[in-house]
Amino acid sequence: MSNIQNIQQMIENGQSQRALVKLKKMAAKNSQNHEVHRLLGVIYLQQNTWSLAEKHLQHAHQLKPNFGPTLLNLASLYKAQKKYSQAHQCYQQLLNQGATNAPLYYNLANLYRDQNEISQAESAYLACLKLQPNHLGALVAFGFLMKNTGRIDQAIDYFHRALAINPYQHDIYWALANLKQYRFNDHELATLNQMIAQAGDRVPPELLFAKAYALEHAGEYDAAFAQLEQANRLRYRQLQRKPFDWSGLTQAIQRVFNPEFIKAHTVNVHSNTKQPVFIVSMPRSGSTLTEQILASHSAVYGASELPYFPNIMAVRGRENNNSYPESLASMKKDDFADIADEYFNAVGTDFKETIFTDKQPLNFNFVGAILMAIPNARIIHCTRRDLAVLLSCYKQLFAHGHEYSYDIEELVANYQHQVNIMAYWKNCFPDKIYALSYEDMVQDTRLEIERLLSFLKLDWQDTCLQFYHTKRNIKTASAGQVTQKIYDTSVQLHKKYQISMAKFENLLKNN
Numbered sequence: 001m002s003n004i005q006n007i008q009q010m011i012e013n014g015q016s017q018r019a020l021v022k023l024k025k026m027a028a029k030n031s032q033n034h035e036v037h038r039l040l041g042v043i044y045l046q047q048n049t050w051s052l053a054e055k056h057l058q059h060a061h062q063l064k065p066n067f068g069p070t071l072l073n074l075a076s077l078y079k080a081q082k083k084y085s086q087a088h089q090c091y092q093q094l095l096n097q098g099a100t101n102a103p104l105y106y107n108l109a110n111l112y113r114d115q116n117e118i119s120q121a122e123s124a125y126l127a128c129l130k131l132q133p134n135h136l137g138a139l140v141a142f143g144f145l146m147k148n149t150g151r152i153d154q155a156i157d158y159f160h161r162a163l164a165i166n167p168y169q170h171d172i173y174w175a176l177a178n179l180k181q182y183r184f185n186d187h188e189l190a191t192l193n194q195m196i197a198q199a200g201d202r203v204p205p206e207l208l209f210a211k212a213y214a215l216e217h218a219g220e221y222d223a224a225f226a227q228l229e230q231a232n233r234l235r236y237r238q239l240q241r242k243p244f245d246w247s248g249l250t251q252a253i254q255r256v257f258n259p260e261f262i263k264a265h266t267v268n269v270h271s272n273t274k275q276p277v278f279i280v281s282m283p284r285s286g287s288t289l290t291e292q293i294l295a296s297h298s299a300v301y302g303a304s305e306l307p308y309f310p311n312i313m314a315v316r317g318r319e320n321n322n323s324y325p326e327s328l329a330s331m332k333k334d335d336f337a338d339i340a341d342e343y344f345n346a347v348g349t350d351f352k353e354t355i356f357t358d359k360q361p362l363n364f365n366f367v368g369a370i371l372m373a374i375p376n377a378r379i380i381h382c383t384r385r386d387l388a389v390l391l392s393c394y395k396q397l398f399a400h401g402h403e404y405s406y407d408i409e410e411l412v413a414n415y416q417h418q419v420n421i422m423a424y425w426k427n428c429f430p431d432k433i434y435a436l437s438y439e440d441m442v443q444d445t446r447l448e449i450e451r452l453l454s455f456l457k458l459d460w461q462d463t464c465l466q467f468y469h470t471k472r473n474i475k476t477a478s479a480g481q482v483t484q485k486i487y488d489t490s491v492q493l494h495k496k497y498q499i500s501m502a503k504f505e506n507l508l509k510n511n
Contacts, residue, residue, distance in 0.1 A: 004035050016043045034063035038070050045077050053077050066097055072107060079111050087111055102132035109138070113145060121145060134165055140172065149471060152179060167191050174206035174397060177213040184214050205235045209397040216395075225500035228394055235397065236406035243410045246417035249365070254424055256325040257368040262428055266372040267337045274349045276374060277357045277456065278309075280364035281382035282418055283402055284392035286438035289467075290382055291359045293449055294456075296463040296470040301353035305360045308346040312339055313366055328369060340373040355456065362401075364418055367425040371432055378456060379429070381422050384438040387494040390415060390504050412507040 003026070010019040020043050026036045041057035044050070054077060060070045075090035091108045109124030125142040128135055143158035156179070159172050173192055176182045184192065192214065196207050208231030215224035277294065281287045295302025316339075317327040347356070363370065370377055384392075390412065393405045404410040426433050434455045441448045449464050463470065494501055 004039070007039055011039065011042060011046075016046055019043060032063060034060045034067065034070070037063065038067075038073060041070075041077070042073055045073065045080070048080075050077065050081055066093075068094055068097075068099055068101075068104075072103065075107060075111070079107075079114065082114075084111065084115055100131065102128045102135050102138070105131065106135060106138050106141075110141065113141070118145070118149060136162055136165055139165070140169070143172075144175065147175070147179065150468075155179070156182065163188075168195055170195060170204045170206045170210075173210040177210040178397075180213075183217055184210075189214060203234070205231050205238070205397055208234065209395070212395065221497050222499060225497055231397070232394060232406040232408075236403075239403050239406070241403050241407070241410075243407065243413070244404060246404075246410075246413040250417050250420050250424075253325045253365065253368070253421055256329050257428070259428065261329075262368060262372060265331065265333045265336055267333060267340065267375055270337070270340045270344075270374055270376065272340070272344045272349060273354070274344070275355045276343075276347075276377045277355055277380060278363050278367070278370055278377060279357055279359045279380045279382060280367065280422070281361050282384070282389050282393065282415060283361055283398070283405070284396060285382040285384040285389050286436070286441060287359050287361060287382045289438075289441070290380060290436060290452070291357045292470060293452070293464050293467045294355075294357055296467045297453070297458055297461050298463070299354050299458060301351045301356040303347065303356045303358055306347065306358045307360065308343055309358070309360065309366055309370065310362050311346075312342050313369070324365070336369070336373040339369065343374070355458075364422055364425075367422070367433070368428065371425075371429050377432070379425070379433040380452070380455075381426075381433055381435045382438065383435055385494075386415065386508060387501055387504055388438075388492075391494045391497060391501065408503055409507060412504060412511065416508075416511055 003022075007019045007022055010016070010022075019039070023036055023040050023043070026033065027040065030036070037056040037060035041053045041055075041060060044053035044056065054074075057070060057074050057077060060067070061074060064070065071090045071094050075087045078084070078087035078090065088111065091104065091111070094104055105124045105128035109121045109128060112118075112121035112124055122142075122145060125138050125145065128138040129142070132138070139158050139162040143155045143162065146152070146155035146158060156176065159176055162169060163172055168191070173184075173188070173195075176184070176188075192207060192211055196203050196211060199207070208227055212224045212227040212231060215221075215227055277300075279287045279290055291302050291304070294300045313324050313327070316331075317323050320327040320330065347358075349356070364381070367379055371379070393402070393411060394408065396402075396405065398405065404414045422433075422435075426435070434452070436448065436452060446465055450460065453460060453464065
């Protein structure tokens, strides 16, 4: 085996630092070896050291311009940096050379998926699977794409195909459980229990959360909650999380956004004609359902969870060397107008609809800044019964964020912060915030949709009531639910956990 092959094996085995030392020595002796520079680029890409990764990959590309692995690595680098057009150029060069291999189509599909170009991603995944039917990554990724676009039966089929190749994939077990209505068969349960037993202290949280769902479906609610406690403790420990002072944040926001500050700094009007509707809530409160209903209206574009307003607030914090909300205390009215410009530029408003939704739940912290900067914006606050939403959050392994939810005390503190700060915003902006109860939506869907549309001054459209027919890419845990008619099985679910919910009840009463 050559030195290069040895180094490739090191990288594959997770010995990147050792491989890096050897590659640097080889590069010093022979700077014209394209494979040495490519592998250096691969290691720096793994380490997210993007400038060095690009330097070495570009040098490798110059030394051997049509080498497929280098172009794939460059495409991965540009994709990681969200330089999508440059990534596409790399893939196009490979296609122009006549490359038609499964890895090419798989990576191209992932790029389209990240850009939310769903039909192109679907075609590329299918092209990959046509060339290599057992391509595990494509089967799993395509399963998630089917789930996110509401094709649940097809999602399950692709997940099953992936498990047939490798039955020990913990992320797929959680993906299946996260469909909410899925039931594991006896063989899957046996494999799930086997993986948990064999993992011991290193059990992945995905398996424990999946097992909790299985126990719930079997009616073993005390055992399910015990499993949830173990899963959440493990995840909280993995994150090395320390409880945040949520009540302190509530008080700080109220101090900065006092009535005088709001009156003096609210922008009179913004030039952008599009109207944003911010859907805010605790997770698992019906926000995905609400957006799906609104996005079913011809005048509304559902933009899903946009990161832009939290990002803008974070940048302001770094610029002012202070954290939110104190970072905004010294701002002037023109600064809030600038925030609106930044937000609209980030969103990009070239869609035909006059209204768009932003379903980023964390925006409930920024309602004051939003309505001061964008006076025509509207806020939909999705609410849900306290014990129901707390249990639902505690049952959820989130893809990212919401780290507070893995500890009961901090979860309750976060919930109370959300309730208190939204009550404060409602008092400050009574005509611009609409509270939408999940329980009311379930009980009388048509009436609640009529009220919601009336708040936004939209005419009635039957498509809003038939929201489950609307085809969209939905990446949240509710993706499978909003493609079905509303059902009420989860409304009273917390009552079946009655004994276990005492911990939540006591915290709610004592705080």
